[in-house]
Amino acid sequence: MSKKIIHKADTRGHANHGWLDSHHTFSFARYHNPERMGFGLLRVLNDDVVAPGMGFGAHPHDNMEIISIPLKGSLAHQDSTGTKEVIRTNEVQIMSAGSGLTHSEFNGSKTDEVNFLQIWVFPKEQDITPRYEQKAFNPEDRKNKLQTVVAPDKEGGAVWINQDAWFTLGSLESGFAENYKLHKSGNGVYAFVLEGEVTIDGEMLSKxxxxxxxxxxxxxxxxxxxAELLLLEVPMR
Structure with a gap:
């Protein structure tokens, strides 16, 4: 019998700093909920809106896989590996913090907001050499199907993650129906509805x-x- 946990959108943690409007699915910064410390090895799922020209100054990370997925607008990234990039809608960025790095993220536009997801996953191997990767994905390749964008084996051109984890996106039309088969025994999936309404294993979920x-x-x-759907498959322990 499958185990399920449901988090409605309006139960997420919320912090509005003016320049940053952030919703936290799991405990983060000043939002602490002992019932929501993550899902398996998925630690953070933040839904951030950053005002034009604003952003996060240089700050350190280590031993975390950090994935950014812009939903609207663009995000300018800079880190201590020497990487300077702009991530746009339909692109996915991953940063393996490994033995440690610093990075900054700013809205890539002076006029428009950026809305992006920041996702943290605990790594499989500790203290690896910090690395950065970014790829564009054709939105046509997820129309009424599931498109793998993060994988441990570069499956279908996905960005590589230092974990037995798979992220997929779907842009689904009314009537779409499919079974998702997990890649690895012992994994679980956190489904996050970006737009519309989707029924997962009999449970109706909204935006x-x-x-x-x-x-x-x-x-x-x-x-x-x-509907637009994001599936995050991660080890549970």
Whole structure:
């Protein structure tokens, strides 16, 4: 019997700093909820809106896989590996902090907001050499199907993650139905609805709702209308 945990959008932690409007699915910064310390090895899922020209100054990380997915707008990135990039909608960035690095992130526009997801996953191997990777993904390749954008084996051109984790995106039309089969025994999936309504394993989820599902090797996905979906498959321990 699968195990499920549902997090409705309006139960997330929320912090509005003026330049930054952030919703936290799991405990982060001043939002602390002992019931929400992550899902398996997924530690952070932040839904951030950053004002034009604003951002996060240089700050350190180590031993964390940090994934950024812009949903609207662009994000300028700079880090101590010498990387300077702008990440745009339909691109995915991953940074393996490994033995330690510093980075900064700023809105890439002086006129428009950027809305992006920042996701943290605990790594498989500790203290690896810090690394950065960024790729563009064709949105046509996820129309009514699931597109792998993060994987431990560069599957289908995905960005590589230092963990047995797979992230997939789907741009689904009403009536879409498919079974998701987990890649690895002992993993679970955290489903996050970006837009619209999706039924996961019989549970109806709406925009920005999340649901963790574990102790199963597959589950059903059905789109009630046009919907955008993110699936985060991670080890549970």
């Amino acid at each position: 920005r709702d999340g649901m963790g599902i574990s102790d199963t090797d597959s589950f059903s996905i059905k789109a009630a209308g046009n």
